[in-house]
Amino acid sequence: MDMRAAVFRGPGEIAIEDVPKPALDAPTDAVVRVTHTAICGSDLWPYRGQEDRDVPSRIGHEPMGIVEEVGEEVRSVAPGDRVFAPFVTSCGExxxxxxxxxxxxxxxxxxGGEDGGAQGEYVRARHADGTLVRVPDRHADDEETLQAILPLTDVMGTGHHAAVSAGVDAGSTCIVVGDGAVGLCGVLAARRLGAERIIAMGHHEDRLALAESFGATDTIAARGEEAVERAQELTYGGANHVMECVGSTGAMNTAIEVCRPGGTVGYVGVPHGIEDDGLDIFGLFMDNISLNGGIAPVRAYADELLADVLGGTLDPSPIFTKTVDLDGVPEGYRAMDEREAIKVLVKP
Amino acid sequence: MDMRAAVFRGPGEIAIEDVPKPALDAPTDAVVRVTHTAICGSDLWPYRGQEDRDVPSRIGHEPMGIVEEVGEEVRSVAPGDRVFAPFVTSCGExxxxxxxxxxxxxxxxxxGGEDGGAQGEYVRARHADGTLVRVPDRHADDEETLQAILPLTDVMGTGHHAAVSAGVDAGSTCIVVGDGAVGLCGVLAARRLGAERIIAMGHHEDRLALAESFGATDTIAARGEEAVERAQELTYGGANHVMECVGSTGAMNTAIEVCRPGGTVGYVGVPHGIEDDGLDIFGLFMDNISLNGGIAPVRAYADELLADVLGGTLDPSPIFTKTVDLDGVPEGYRAMDEREAIKVLVKP
Incomplete structure (x- = not known):
C-alpha cells in the first residue's frame, strides 16, 4: 500500500511522491497517521547542501497524529489516540x-527510511511505549492546543535543553544566541525557568520582536564584534548562562565570547562547519567556560512541557508563521530557506 | 643589580644569563628569592617550537622560596617567610x-618580563597578599616536605582541577588521559576525592607504574583505537568522569571517545593544535558530553592541598625524577623533551 510523502532528492529539491506506507513490523511498533508536522532548521542543512544526506531519502522528524494501529506488546497507546513523538525514537527502558x-x-x-519521515502521511513509531507521548483526549482535537504542542517534538524541547544545559535558574541573567525557532523557544524556556534577564541576540528585527513577546528583556540585533560588545556592556562582562541555539562556528564562538569567566554555554544547535573552521577552544580554556548540552533529549522534557502547554502557561505556536499541506512542503522549504518564515507547520 | 636566570632564546635554546634583579615597584609587591622551582610540560611547547613566545623572554612559572622584601601594604607575608605561588598572580579580592x-x-x-620567570634567582610577586601562599615555619626548611609542596604551584593543582571539573567524587569510576606530571597528579587527586576506580591511559610503562603507586586501579598503555576499546571494555561503554591531562587534539578526542554518554570531560591541558586539527564536536554533541575545566585556578586549591601535604596524606614529589641547579636548566629541558625525566626540579 502506498502513501504520499516528502522525499529529499538533493540540495534544493524536495519532491512529494508515492512511497510504501509503513506497516507494523515488531510487536512494539505503532503506525501513526500524521496530522501535523513541521519543517526544521536542521532540514535546511541538507537542503542547502551543507550536510550530506542520502538521495533519495524520506525527511521530517516532528510527527504528531493519530495512532492507527499498534503491535501486540504496546501498552501505553491505542488506535485513535492523539500522540506526538520526539525527533528520535527511544525505548524508555x-x-x-x-x-x-x-x-x-x-x-x-x-x-526516515522504511519507518517514514514525519513529512508524510504515516510513520511507523518504533518502541511506541517509549517514543510516543499521548495527548489527553479532552485536548486531542483542539487545533490551537495542538499547534502549541507540536513544537515539543523538537524545537521547544531543544530550547529547554539549552536553558537547562546553561544552568538557567530563577533569577538568572542569560544570553540566547540565535533568533531562529530554537532560540525563540530558548527564550520561552528561560522565562519558564525564572530567568530575570534574558538577552536575545539575532539578526532579524521581526524575530527579535517575537523574542520580546516571549519574554526577552533585551535584544541585540547587531553582528560580530559590535554585538559581542553590546552583550558585554549589558552584562558588565558577560553572562554566566549562555544558550547557543544555532550550531554554526560563528554562533558558538559568539556564545563563548559573551560568556562570563567560569560561566556555562549550553549548546544545542547541530554543529556545522565547526570542525573545519575551529572552535575557540582557547577562549573556553582561558576563561574556564563549561560547554554543556548537545542533541536535546526532548522525550525527557515532554511531560513537563506538555503539562504547561495544557495548563495554558506555555505557548510556542507563534513560531509557526506559515502553514502548508503536504503538497506545499517544497514551498515551505523555500520560504524557510529564504527566511520568509520562521518555522513552517505542515498538515499532511 | 643583576641576578642569574633562564632565558628562552628560541626553540631548543634556553640560556642562563645575567638579567636585572626585580625590585619592589608597587606597595603590594614582594620580592622572593627562589629556592625551588620546576620545568613544566607547558614550557616545552615553545621549546619545541609548537607555541609562539617572545625571544628573548624569561621563563618558568612555579616559584617557591623565601620572601626577601615586601611593599608597605603587604600584610600576609614578611621577609624570611617560606612561600610558594601559583603559575599566575592574583589579587585575592x-x-x-x-x-x-x-x-x-x-x-x-x-x-615573566620584569617580574622575572620562576627559573631564576628572584621574582617579584605582584599582589603578594593574594598570590603568595605561606608555608608554616615548622615545615619551612624540611626539604622532603618542600618537594611535596612544590607541585602545588601548578601540576598538582591542575590535576586536582581536572578531577573537580570532571565531577570526580567518592565512589566514581574515572579515566585519566595522559601519564605526564599533570595526569599523574590527576590520579592522586582522584584518589584523594574518593574515586573507586581510576583508569590511567598513557604511553609509558614507567609512568603508568607510578600512576599505580599513586592509586590507579587499572592502566592502559595501548594507543589509538586499541586504547579506546580497552577503556570502553573496562567501563562497559565509557566512564562518566574523564580527566584530559594533555591538551593535544588526540588526547581531547580520546577523552571524548572514552566518555560515557551524558558524562563529563574535565580538561586542563593547555590546548595545542586543536584549532587546526579539529575537536570532535560531533562526538560531544551526539553524546551530550560536557566539557568542563580550563586553565586551573590552583591558588583556589592551594590551602586544602597544602593541608594534606603537611598532614602526610598527599605527596606528589615522586613526579620529580631529576634535579638540577640553575646552570642545569638547559639540560633539564633536554631531559624532559626527550622524556628521560617526567618533571625536573630546579634549585637555583
Missing amino acids: CEFCRKGLHTSCVNGGFW | CEFCRKGLHTSCVNGGFW
Whole structure:
C-alpha cells in the first residue's frame, strides 16, 4: 500500500511522491497517521547542501497524529489516540532513557527510511511505549492546543535543553544566541525557568520582536564584534548562562565570547562547519567556560512541557508563521530557506 | 643589580644569563628569592617550537622560596617567610578571586618580563597578599616536605582541577588521559576525592607504574583505537568522569571517545593544535558530553592541598625524577623533551 510523502532528492529539491506506507513490523511498533508536522532548521542543512544526506531519502522528524494501529506488546497507546513523538525514537527502558538521555537510547534511532519521515502521511513509531507521548483526549482535537504542542517534538524541547544545559535558574541573567525557532523557544524556556534577564541576540528585527513577546528583556540585533560588545556592556562582562541555539562556528564562538569567566554555554544547535573552521577552544580554556548540552533529549522534557502547554502557561505556536499541506512542503522549504518564515507547520 | 636566570632564546635554546634583579615597584609587591622551582610540560611547547613566545623572554612559572622584601601594604607575608605561588598572580579580592577562579583575576597575570620567570634567582610577586601562599615555619626548611609542596604551584593543582571539573567524587569510576606530571597528579587527586576506580591511559610503562603507586586501579598503555576499546571494555561503554591531562587534539578526542554518554570531560591541558586539527564536536554533541575545566585556578586549591601535604596524606614529589641547579636548566629541558625525566626540579 502506498502513501504520499516528502522525499529529499538533493540540495534544493524536495519532491512529494508515492512511497510504501509503513506497516507494523515488531510487536512494539505503532503506525501513526500524521496530522501535523513541521519543517526544521536542521532540514535546511541538507537542503542547502551543507550536510550530506542520502538521495533519495524520506525527511521530517516532528510527527504528531493519530495512532492507527499498534503491535501486540504496546501498552501505553491505542488506535485513535492523539500522540506526538520526539525527533528520535527511544525505548524508555535502557540506562540512558532512565537517565533522561533518550537521544543516547541503545535501541532508538532517527525517523526516515522504511519507518517514514514525519513529512508524510504515516510513520511507523518504533518502541511506541517509549517514543510516543499521548495527548489527553479532552485536548486531542483542539487545533490551537495542538499547534502549541507540536513544537515539543523538537524545537521547544531543544530550547529547554539549552536553558537547562546553561544552568538557567530563577533569577538568572542569560544570553540566547540565535533568533531562529530554537532560540525563540530558548527564550520561552528561560522565562519558564525564572530567568530575570534574558538577552536575545539575532539578526532579524521581526524575530527579535517575537523574542520580546516571549519574554526577552533585551535584544541585540547587531553582528560580530559590535554585538559581542553590546552583550558585554549589558552584562558588565558577560553572562554566566549562555544558550547557543544555532550550531554554526560563528554562533558558538559568539556564545563563548559573551560568556562570563567560569560561566556555562549550553549548546544545542547541530554543529556545522565547526570542525573545519575551529572552535575557540582557547577562549573556553582561558576563561574556564563549561560547554554543556548537545542533541536535546526532548522525550525527557515532554511531560513537563506538555503539562504547561495544557495548563495554558506555555505557548510556542507563534513560531509557526506559515502553514502548508503536504503538497506545499517544497514551498515551505523555500520560504524557510529564504527566511520568509520562521518555522513552517505542515498538515499532511 | 643583576641576578642569574633562564632565558628562552628560541626553540631548543634556553640560556642562563645575567638579567636585572626585580625590585619592589608597587606597595603590594614582594620580592622572593627562589629556592625551588620546576620545568613544566607547558614550557616545552615553545621549546619545541609548537607555541609562539617572545625571544628573548624569561621563563618558568612555579616559584617557591623565601620572601626577601615586601611593599608597605603587604600584610600576609614578611621577609624570611617560606612561600610558594601559583603559575599566575592574583589579587585575592576581585569577583573571580572570591569565586575561586583566580586565573581570571582582573588584576593578575603571568610570571615573566620584569617580574622575572620562576627559573631564576628572584621574582617579584605582584599582589603578594593574594598570590603568595605561606608555608608554616615548622615545615619551612624540611626539604622532603618542600618537594611535596612544590607541585602545588601548578601540576598538582591542575590535576586536582581536572578531577573537580570532571565531577570526580567518592565512589566514581574515572579515566585519566595522559601519564605526564599533570595526569599523574590527576590520579592522586582522584584518589584523594574518593574515586573507586581510576583508569590511567598513557604511553609509558614507567609512568603508568607510578600512576599505580599513586592509586590507579587499572592502566592502559595501548594507543589509538586499541586504547579506546580497552577503556570502553573496562567501563562497559565509557566512564562518566574523564580527566584530559594533555591538551593535544588526540588526547581531547580520546577523552571524548572514552566518555560515557551524558558524562563529563574535565580538561586542563593547555590546548595545542586543536584549532587546526579539529575537536570532535560531533562526538560531544551526539553524546551530550560536557566539557568542563580550563586553565586551573590552583591558588583556589592551594590551602586544602597544602593541608594534606603537611598532614602526610598527599605527596606528589615522586613526579620529580631529576634535579638540577640553575646552570642545569638547559639540560633539564633536554631531559624532559626527550622524556628521560617526567618533571625536573630546579634549585637555583
